[in-house]
Amino acid sequence: MTTSHAVAGPAAFGLRGAPSAARARDPRPGIAGLPPDALGAWFAERGLPAYRARQVLDATWRGSETTFDAITTLSADVKAALAGAFRFDTIADTEVRPADGGLTEKALHTVSDGLLIESVLMHYPARAASRERHTLCISSQAGCAVGCPFCATGELGMERDLETAEIVDQVRHAARHLAHDGRRLTNVVFMGMGEPLLNLDRVLEAIEALNDKARFGLGARHITLSTSGVVPGIRRLTALGPQFTLAVSLHAARNALRDVLVPLNRRWPVEEVVAAARDHAAATGRRVTYELTMIAGINDTDTDADALAALLRGDHAHVNLIPMNPVAHTPWTGSSPERIDAFAARIRAAGIATTIRRNRGTEIGAACGQLAAEHAGEAPPIVVRRRRERLVAQSAAALRGERSAEPVPAGVGE
Numbered sequence: 001m002t003t004s005h006a007v008a009g010p011a012a013f014g015l016r017g018a019p020s021a022a023r024a025r026d027p028r029p030g031i032a033g034l035p036p037d038a039l040g041a042w043f044a045e046r047g048l049p050a051y052r053a054r055q056v057l058d059a060t061w062r063g064s065e066t067t068f069d070a071i072t073t074l075s076a077d078v079k080a081a082l083a084g085a086f087r088f089d090t091i092a093d094t095e096v097r098p099a100d101g102g103l104t105e106k107a108l109h110t111v112s113d114g115l116l117i118e119s120v121l122m123h124y125p126a127r128a129a130s131r132e133r134h135t136l137c138i139s140s141q142a143g144c145a146v147g148c149p150f151c152a153t154g155e156l157g158m159e160r161d162l163e164t165a166e167i168v169d170q171v172r173h174a175a176r177h178l179a180h181d182g183r184r185l186t187n188v189v190f191m192g193m194g195e196p197l198l199n200l201d202r203v204l205e206a207i208e209a210l211n212d213k214a215r216f217g218l219g220a221r222h223i224t225l226s227t228s229g230v231v232p233g234i235r236r237l238t239a240l241g242p243q244f245t246l247a248v249s250l251h252a253a254r255n256a257l258r259d260v261l262v263p264l265n266r267r268w269p270v271e272e273v274v275a276a277a278r279d280h281a282a283a284t285g286r287r288v289t290y291e292l293t294m295i296a297g298i299n300d301t302d303t304d305a306d307a308l309a310a311l312l313r314g315d316h317a318h319v320n321l322i323p324m325n326p327v328a329h330t331p332w333t334g335s336s337p338e339r340i341d342a343f344a345a346r347i348r349a350a351g352i353a354t355t356i357r358r359n360r361g362t363e364i365g366a367a368c369g370q371l372a373a374e375h376a377g378e379a380p381p382i383v384v385r386r387r388r389e390r391l392v393a394q395s396a397a398a399l400r401g402e403r404s405a406e407p408v409p410a411g412v413g414e
């Protein structure tokens with residue numbers, strides 16, 4: 001695969017010269033974000049029969065049409081009225097880049113106001129024990145307020161929440177692309193740009209649409225939500241009962257280090273995050289996955305493994321270790337395979353189920369804003385140098401056990 005050493009845009013430093021978001025947002029809602037009863041009501045208000053709404057729903061979710069105009073079962077008047085009220089597709093443009101010998105396809109989508117968002121389609125060929133899978137990693141926000149320093153989206157900063165239709169339209173695009181070759185999307189993971197639990201109302205609407213048999217019809221077990229640890233959001237999901245899979249991006253078990261790697265830890269410390277995830281597993285009977293992006297010499301030491309083992313001991317948990325994909329502006333590199341093996345052995349010895357994701361970890365990282373960051377342009381070298389120096393100083397202090405004096409990122413927490 002091509003390792004993309006992305007360069008973050010000046011947005012992270014308040015210098016962005018508006019390379020994106022140059023246009024006003026289209027006020028018409030995307031059709032795929034509408035609940036079916038709202039579409040039914042729209043047809044009823046116009047004195048049109050209910051089966052017309054179903055035809056539109058079918059074309060939206062199952063058809064190969066890409067415009068209202070292409071729905072041959074509707075009259076020209078109805079098509080024009082629909083196009084005046086709604087957008088058939090909220091994604092204005094898509095650039096696809098294959099990677100990993102064609103096993104991964106990264107898509108950079110432009111939404112109506114010109115912002116760039118990413119989705120990544122990963123193909124897993126059939127194996128003796130498993131069928132062929134096609135997993136789409138989607139974005140829930142343009143940018144992200146959390147600001148994890150190893151993540152290209154974090155470097156971009158927050159742009160805006162995505163609309164429900166903008167979330168599900170990433171899925172419709174991939175599904176149409178796969179259907180072209182007679183293939184089907186089997187899994188959706190919210191591991192692209194953004195923190196899904198900070199846009200939870202829309203993310204839940206999107207999941208409902210994906211899950212609904214009358215719309216996309218993907219089983220909840222095939223949907224994974226990944227969070228950096230928004231505790232009230234996790235508790236809200238728990239109250240909904242057993243649904244999709246929950247993944248928590250832990251990265252460090254020690255608060256001082258996690259304050260630097262996942263800045264919302266300053267609002268919800270790691271014990272609170274794990275307590276919420278533990279309650280979620282107990283209430284839903286579903287195992288929680290903890291993700292750790294492994295950074296050489298920072299969070300991959302024996303001390304970190306022991307802290308993680310102590311934190312999760314006795315839990316119904318699963319740990320997934322992923323080497324960090326290099327991102328500009330960090331002074332860091334991903335951990336070596338040998339170090340990850342040693343880390344895994346130490347936590348397995350404490351009875352914690354652990355897997356190592358080597359091949360596609362970098363592809364997931366690639367989903368996290370790297371293409372959008374490339375498009376945003378390069379920050380001045382002095383800005384990059386200062387940021388690296390600051391991270392070296394912050395992580396050195398964290399490794400000495402000193403907690404961060406930095407504030408909670410704006411836009412995170414109540």
Ligand code: SAH
Nearest residue numbers: 151191194195226227228249324325365368
């Ligand atoms: N905001 C959510 C979901 C999107 S990020 C979250 O943080 O969980 C999805 C995953 O990609 C996270 O686990 C994140 O840690 C990981 N990731 C981000 N940048 C990465 C990088 N450079 N290398 C490897 N994984 C990365």
Ligand code: SF4
Nearest residue numbers: 144146148151154228
């Ligand atoms: Fe946001 Fe997730 Fe990236 Fe952190 S890793 S900045 S939470 S998208």
